[in-house]
Amino acid sequence: MKIITNPTELQRQCLAWRKQGLSIGLVPTMGYLHNGHTSLIDRARPECDRLVISVFVNPAQFGANEDLSSYPRDFESDCAKAEAHGADLVFAPEPGAMYADNHATWVEAPKLGEHLCGASRPVHFRGVCTVVTKLFMLTQAETAVFGEKDWQQLAILRRLVRDLNIPIRLIGHPIVREEDGLALSSRNAYLTGVERAAAPNIRKGLLKLAGKVREGERDAETLKRFLTEEYAAALPMGVVDYIEIVDPDEISPVETIARNALAAVAVQMGKARLIDNILLEV
Incomplete structure (x- = not known):
């Protein structure tokens, strides 16, 4: 080489x-x-x-x-x-x-x-x-x-x-993950033990949000509030940069999920800024 x-x-x-x-x-x-x-x-x-x-x-x-x-x-x-x-x-x-x-x-x-x-x-x-x-x-x-x-x-x-x-x-x-669901990232090296233990909740929250969509919820604001509350409870040391639901090609916010959309998040965990996403299929 x-x-x-x-x-x-x-x-x-x-x-x-x-x-x-x-x-x-x-x-x-x-x-x-x-x-x-x-x-x-x-x-x-x-x-x-x-x-x-x-x-x-x-x-x-x-x-x-x-x-x-x-x-x-x-x-x-x-x-x-x-x-x-x-x-x-x-x-x-x-x-x-x-x-x-x-x-x-x-x-x-x-x-x-x-x-x-x-x-x-x-x-x-x-x-x-x-x-x-x-x-x-x-x-x-x-x-x-x-x-x-x-x-x-x-x-x-x-x-x-x-x-x-x-x-x-x-x-x-596709995203490659640890066994507990945390998306692999070079910045994961910044995480403390406590932060690393909590970080998989980023993915767990997205999976719960996708479940809400499968159950029929289509209002983006309702879904974003749901995930905000999930992260407040499960990631108390995290600072949310954004929780957004967007068109997967245009990367523009949607109000109602009428077709496939992307839920994307960024959370600051100590020194590490972690991003993740999930495709919401309708």
Whole structure:
């Protein structure tokens, strides 16, 4: 497995593979790989001849008071896991290699970023769209795999690919969870023992909400109040950032669930901001 840190070298390698008629797959990550990441790698591996894993803590998607400096990192472990799951190349640039001092070009889909994570993290999706577009250009990938835990991110990237006619196929992969239901996240490492014990209640609340929908409840405000009360009782140490029910493609709030909708939440548990979602099928 190759390790490349220079964007130009990565592009040169990927263009050479394309010239040989080889297809390229991409799994973008911020590193500190866990079983959720390796499941993305496993999903991408059969889709391509050469598989690239990016390991890059992208400063452009962090706000001023967020955890850029403390975000967990373990590059040696990341490379070992990537290689064990069949990666051909790990791309691990320094921020200065991806963003020049006078960097002035950004990619965004602001309408889809108005709600959910975009409301409290206003620069986040601009940073995501920009770095992912750069990775698409550098790798010339034909396929890329993203996790559905970041549902809003995936919806925005699908729109980006459609609107800019980028010749790549995006595959969404289901959320990977611990046995107790907690969605895997690199930020789970921040949780204290007490917080970790309570965190599965995020998923349990979403399952209860989905049950209400199956029983016939269709009013979004009623459902959101229900989940707010559930979290107040089950997650007393948690601070809810949002509880929203949105159109799964437009990421816009719905008042009545007339067709499939997405219930999405973000809860601050100590140092960890945890997100989760569930598709409400009608």
